[in-house]
């Protein structure tokens with residue numbers, strides 16, 4: 001095998017922002033939705049989007065080369081994941097989540113400046129949340145959160161549990177899905193005060209207001225509603241540093257009944273920190289958003305659980321390459 005190296009990988013990395021930009025524009029102009037609706041030639045796309053033929057040609061070339069599109073004879077078609085998640089109007093449309101971090105793009109390109117002149121708080125972007133911004137935020141998280149919640153209830157059997165506490169529950173995806181799946185279960189979504197207004201709307205839409213309640217609070221402070229026999233904390237791990245996460249896990253332990261269980265689901269680094277890239281990047285996102293959070297390793301998460309007193313602690317893949325799940329049981 002040759003040891004020769006070249007610059008290809010580094011050049012790709014230097015221009016990786018081009019991929020995000022193409023995806024955003026494809027979503028802006030409804031490229032995948034038009035194709036799914038049968039406008040699957042460049043002439044038809046030019047007509048539907050109102051763009052110049054040359055720009056449709058450019059966009060289609062990029063989308064084909066990124067495997068977002070393919071050919072079906074002489075017609076364009078969406079890749080399988082694009083057809084499922086990026087076609088507006090479909091039940092699993094995740095466009096809001098794909099666009100969710102777009103406003104942060106300029107912040108990512110000020111990273112050096114932000115490191116040289118740091119300005120951070122414990123809550124970061126959550127300091128400034130309003131009910132309106134929370135609604136918009138959770139339109140994005142719900143577009144993937146309910147899918148993750150369905151995966152959770154397929155993975156974890158809560159049929160003997162009675163009360164779930166959902167820390168930073170957002171849209172209530174995990175709580176709503178869990179009570180819909182497990183008959184005897186009730187749930188409490190604890191999230192910041194502006195957020196739980198939006199949470200209530202998801203609960204009402206799902207018709208589970210008699211079994212899911214909310215508490216508006218900051219989980220970095222104060223004791224948690226108790227007693228509960230399951231605690232879930234999903235998709236907020238890198239927002240906080242080790243001290244905060246360790247303290248949250250310890251307070252969750254105190255809120256649990258003996259025999260209860262906790263699940264911490266989030267982007268976790270492997271112990272050698274060589275990946276997944278996404279976990280590292282969510283840690284860096286906290287620089288951009290102005291919090292003190294960072295990416296945590298699987299081993300660190302296990303340690304937060306063991307230090308709190310949990311037993312049978314283990315981390316398993318939740319969504320391979322993206323999310324891991326740390327489990328612990330209170331003796």
Ligand SMILES: C[S@@+](CC[C@H](N)C(=O)[O-])C[C@H]1O[C@@H](n2cnc3c(N)ncnc32)[C@H](O)[C@@H]1O
Pocket residue numbers: 123126141142145146167168169170171172173174190191192195217218219220233234235236239
């Ligand atoms: C990415 S969302 C995840 C929502 C939900 N767990 C899910 O997986 O769909 C992160 C959530 O954590 C909440 N959160 C972050 N910091 C919090 C804090 N200090 N106290 C309460 N909730 C917090 C946010 O408001 C937001 O709803």
